[in-house]
Amino acid sequence: MTALLVQTLNGLAAASSLFLVAVGLSLIFGVTRIVNFAHGSFYMLGVYIAYSVATYFGNAFGFWGGVLAAGVAVALLGVIVEVAILRRIYAAPELLQLIATFALVLIIKDAALYIWGPEDLLGPRAPGFTGAVEIFGRPFPTYDLLLIVLGVAMLFALTTFIKRTRFGLLLRAATEDREMTDALGVNQKLLFTAVFALGCFLAGFGGALQLPREPATLNMDLNIIADVFVVVVIGGLGSLYGAFVAAVIISLVKAYCIGLGNVAMFGVEFEFSKLTLVAEFIVMALVLVFKPNGLFGRPFSHPRASEVIETPIGKPSNVQYATLLVGLMLAASLPLVFDEYTSVLATDVLIFALFAASLGLIIGTAGLGSFGHAAYFGLGAYGAALAAKAGFGFAPSLVCGVALSLTASIVFGWFCVRLSGTYMAMLTLAFAQIVWSIVFQWDAVTGGSNGIVGVWPPELFSDRDNFYWLALALCGAGVLFCWWIVYTPLGYALRASRDSQVKAHAIGLSVMRLQWAAFALAGALGGVAGAIYAFSKGSISPDVSAIPRSVDALVMVLLGGINTLLGPVVGAAVFTWLQDTLARSTEYWRAVLGAIILLLVMVFPKGIVGSIQSLTASMKKRSAA
Amino acid sequence: MTPALDILGLKKSFGGVAAVKGIDFNVNAGEAVALIGPNGAGKTTCFNLINGQLKPDAGSVSLFGENITSRSPEALFRAGVARTFQITATFATMTVRENVQLALMSHNGSATKVFCFATSQHAARADVLLNDVGLQSQSSRPCAELAYGDLKRLELAVALANDPRLLLMDEPTAGMSPQERDGLMQLALTVCRERKLALLFTEHDMDVVFKFADRIIVMNRGRLIAQGRPDEVRANEEVRKVYLGSTHV
Numbered sequence: 001m002t003a004l005l006v007q008t009l010n011g012l013a014a015a016s017s018l019f020l021v022a023v024g025l026s027l028i029f030g031v032t033r034i035v036n037f038a039h040g041s042f043y044m045l046g047v048y049i050a051y052s053v054a055t056y057f058g059n060a061f062g063f064w065g066g067v068l069a070a071g072v073a074v075a076l077l078g079v080i081v082e083v084a085i086l087r088r089i090y091a092a093p094e095l096l097q098l099i100a101t102f103a104l105v106l107i108i109k110d111a112a113l114y115i116w117g118p119e120d121l122l123g124p125r126a127p128g129f130t131g132a133v134e135i136f137g138r139p140f141p142t143y144d145l146l147l148i149v150l151g152v153a154m155l156f157a158l159t160t161f162i163k164r165t166r167f168g169l170l171l172r173a174a175t176e177d178r179e180m181t182d183a184l185g186v187n188q189k190l191l192f193t194a195v196f197a198l199g200c201f202l203a204g205f206g207g208a209l210q211l212p213r214e215p216a217t218l219n220m221d222l223n224i225i226a227d228v229f230v231v232v233v234i235g236g237l238g239s240l241y242g243a244f245v246a247a248v249i250i251s252l253v254k255a256y257c258i259g260l261g262n263v264a265m266f267g268v269e270f271e272f273s274k275l276t277l278v279a280e281f282i283v284m285a286l287v288l289v290f291k292p293n294g295l296f297g298r299p300f301s302h303p304r305a306s307e308v309i310e311t312p313i314g315k316p317s318n319v320q321y322a323t324l325l326v327g328l329m330l331a332a333s334l335p336l337v338f339d340e341y342t343s344v345l346a347t348d349v350l351i352f353a354l355f356a357a358s359l360g361l362i363i364g365t366a367g368l369g370s371f372g373h374a375a376y377f378g379l380g381a382y383g384a385a386l387a388a389k390a391g392f393g394f395a396p397s398l399v400c401g402v403a404l405s406l407t408a409s410i411v412f413g414w415f416c417v418r419l420s421g422t423y424m425a426m427l428t429l430a431f432a433q434i435v436w437s438i439v440f441q442w443d444a445v446t447g448g449s450n451g452i453v454g455v456w457p458p459e460l461f462s463d464r465d466n467f468y469w470l471a472l473a474l475c476g477a478g479v480l481f482c483w484w485i486v487y488t489p490l491g492y493a494l495r496a497s498r499d500s501q502v503k504a505h506a507i508g509l510s511v512m513r514l515q516w517a518a519f520a521l522a523g524a525l526g527g528v529a530g531a532i533y534a535f536s537k538g539s540i541s542p543d544v545s546a547i548p549r550s551v552d553a554l555v556m557v558l559l560g561g562i563n564t565l566l567g568p569v570v571g572a573a574v575f576t577w578l579q580d581t582l583a584r585s586t587e588y589w590r591a592v593l594g595a596i597i598l599l600l601v602m603v604f605p606k607g608i609v610g611s612i613q614s615l616t617a618s619m620k621k622r623s624a625a
Numbered sequence: 626m627t628p629a630l631d632i633l634g635l636k637k638s639f640g641g642v643a644a645v646k647g648i649d650f651n652v653n654a655g656e657a658v659a660l661i662g663p664n665g666a667g668k669t670t671c672f673n674l675i676n677g678q679l680k681p682d683a684g685s686v687s688l689f690g691e692n693i694t695s696r697s698p699e700a701l702f703r704a705g706v707a708r709t710f711q712i713t714a715t716f717a718t719m720t721v722r723e724n725v726q727l728a729l730m731s732h733n734g735s736a737t738k739v740f741c742f743a744t745s746q747h748a749a750r751a752d753v754l755l756n757d758v759g760l761q762s763q764s765s766r767p768c769a770e771l772a773y774g775d776l777k778r779l780e781l782a783v784a785l786a787n788d789p790r791l792l793l794m795d796e797p798t799a800g801m802s803p804q805e806r807d808g809l810m811q812l813a814l815t816v817c818r819e820r821k822l823a824l825l826f827t828e829h830d831m832d833v834v835f836k837f838a839d840r841i842i843v844m845n846r847g848r849l850i851a852q853g854r855p856d857e858v859r860a861n862e863e864v865r866k867v868y869l870g871s872t873h874v
């Protein structure tokens with residue numbers, strides 16, 4: 001019993017920081033409708049800055065000054081980011097915004113690497129709160145008690161601030177009704193900047209408070225952002241109380257899991273301490289099934305200018321058939337012309353082309369946001385690798401991988417299509433994180449962080465050129481299938497559900513079932529890519545299903561041009577080449593990649609193929625006039 | 626004779642706002658009925674309740690004697706209910722013909738096929754429907770380029786693709802010139818008579834209402850305040866009061 005109480009206190013202490021970071025993200029989303037992936041990076045910066053200030057001064061002033069300085073510095077950075085970047089993309093489609101903020105994640109990560117180095121940095125303990133008090137006969141850190149008090153105090157402070165001040169009034173108005181803010185004659189730009197700064201302050205401040213509890217590391221950004229998404233979605237986007245309640249729920253679930261330790265159930269040993277992430281996401285999935293807008297959220301209107309640039313499709317033209325034929329022949333002759341390294345790189349391109357094309361099916365044709373496509377890639381890879389390790393042959397192993405990702409996409413898809421918009425997109429990310437955490441933490445089966453090595457194809461395909469041709473056949477068929485779908489009645493029905501959901505319902509289309517089918521199909525095809533990937537590399541690690549992999553696919557699709565057939569393929573080729581070139585030329589390739597992505601999002605929001613299409617279309621119009 | 630559409634005690638509120646406060650009416654097969662009333666009377670909400678887009682708080686909707694309350698719009702489409710929208714809803718990234726073809730595919734249960742081209746499906750039938758509504762010359766244009774009045778026409782063609790038993794049209798002629806209005810309503814009325822379908826439409830243009838409706842139902846603030854033949858409604862005191870100043874009845 002006392003153990004339970006102690007775990008409860010532990011959970012509550014952890015909830016405070018999580019609440020501060022989550023409420024920041026939630027407020028920003030409420031007003032700007034931007035899902036800020038970089039919010040976790042701001043949190044991470046908070047920890048690092050607090051570390052630097054605290055160790056530089058080394059006393060109570062240094063520590064508490066550092067906590068405050070972290071909040072303020074991050075808020076200032078937030079202002080710069082908002083004015084320089086976000087302001088230009090408020091009207092852009094949601095996925096582009098997401099990509100832009102992920103580019104920031106890459107840049108901030110490398111900046112932190114440059115400034116603070118790759119080592120974990122252990123901060124000082126909080127002066128005046130280094131001891132412990134006895135609670136139910138057990139020592140409990142006084143700093144954790146302070147955090148609990150601070151968390152509640154911040155909830156009250158924020159509530160009062162938002163209820164009583166003019167700024168708070170405007171913030172609420174903007175969250176509830178965009179047009180009303182316009183009518184109030186508010187300087188909207190200023191409001192957006194101020195809210196963003198406030199959110200960033202909370203992230204930096206929340207991060208700094210964590211310093212005595214955990215070391216500053218470079219992967220804090222994505223770890224916390226996954227938690228924060230879960231909290232915000234459970235609580236309801238834009239809700240202050242929701243963020244608090246959900247932060248408490250999630251932290252308690254985690255604390256209890258850790259407290260449970262190893263438990264034998266149904267004859268199987270469960271390591272609950274390693275299942276924290278899974279437990280967290282199961283809670284989230286359950287909440288969303290019963291309350292699709294979170295515990296305290298309302299449905300959001302999404303008056304987003306997600307301009308559909310697609311033109312009617314019809315049937316493939318003869319020119320398209322001819323181009324396809326020539327393209328296939330060129331692709332097939334590639335190993336005859338270039339060296340082996342090119343074949344290896346080109347195999348990557350093929351795999352990612354299929355991965356991106358399958359994602360394109362969901363986000364383009366079906367118009368659904370997915371932040372977590374790597375789940376299916378990863379499951380395809382692990383399914384195939386595990387089967388191969390268990391002694392299955394090459395082809396059966398590939399089938400196992402695909403079957404695993406198909407099963408997962410059917411199950412996950414069932415939940416996802418019940419939600420809409422941002423909630424759905426965040427749920428996809430959560431599912432991908434579940435997959436990642438299972439793979440990462442289930443040492444006995446998946447090899448944990450080391451992954452699985454020695455996954456080799458049969459003799460014939462150990463030759464790089466032969467493997468390339470195999471990949472061309474399989475991935476090529478997959479990509480062709482993605483293209484084909486677009487022309488079929490099913491493709492049309494999916495686009496109809498995207499273009500106008502009410503109308504689709506009214507003409508008898510079961511929108512939810514169609515979307516579910518798209519989800520399953522895309523998941524299976526992503527699994528094909530993953531399964532081939534495992535054999536092409538010979539070894540895999542949990543990275544195959546991590547957030548960056550999901551975002552890579554999004555970048556490829558958007559880079560090439562969403563809703564264009566060639567887009568994902570071109571995007572995959574350019575992205576793979578770019579990443580390879582950058583990674584070989586600089587240690588800070590992530591930051592450079594991030595900068596390039598930002599530039600592309602702001603200058604060519606339609607992607608490469610999309611931009612070329614618009615250009616030729618406008619040239620045609622001009623010559624016709 | 627069982628009415629095609631029979632509505633009993635239908636109620637719906639949004640939060641605190643009661644939009645429809647318990648109304649009863651019916652529409653017979655082959656009959657054209659106009660549902661009129663000032664802005665915010667609850668007409669569109671009624672349509673949404675009938676075609677399953679909203680679930681009523683109370684009351685029932687029957688189609689040819691069969692209780693269809695709270696069924697999904699998809700199920701009702703299959704049961705022979707078609708509707709057009711006040712704010713036109715079409716598939717903007719498809720051509721005019723493809724919009725109709727998709728509705729035909731759905732009607733024929735072939736909208737999830739994956740081994741044929743969508744544009745090869747029911748092309749001839751789509752052209753007949755487009756010809757009926759006068760859109761034949763625009764059939765290959767992207768829907769996004771269409772004028773508002775033409776979108777309304779397209780909506781009618783899409784609705785007719787279902788070969789409906791009950792057709793609901795929410796302000797079908799908004800944004801059209803008087804001649805175009807008559808043309809479109811005449812077409813709807815012809816179909817209504819020939820195929821014995823029940824036609825229920827809302828309309829703010831009183832000329833259209835009195836010219837084409839066999840019967841008129843008047844709503845105000847969620848309540849049914851009058852119904853009857855056009856001349857009866859025209860003479861009704863309360864209707865006059867409601868419409869006073871806004872439209873001459």
Ligand SMILES: Nc1ncnc2c1ncn2[C@@H]1O[C@H](COP(=O)(O)OP(=O)(O)OP(=O)(O)O)[C@@H](O)[C@H]1O
Nearest residue numbers: 639642644662663664665666667668669670671711
């Ligand atoms: N989804 C909704 N949520 C909240 N209130 C709604 C909703 N839909 C309609 N209402 C309200 O219900 C009432 C009836 O609206 P409805 O659209 O049915 O009127 P209407 O008769 O079609 O008006 P109009 O002639 O302007 O089309 C209005 O007060 C409207 O504001």
Ligand SMILES: [Mg+2]
Nearest residue numbers: 668669670711
């Ligand atoms: Mg209306």
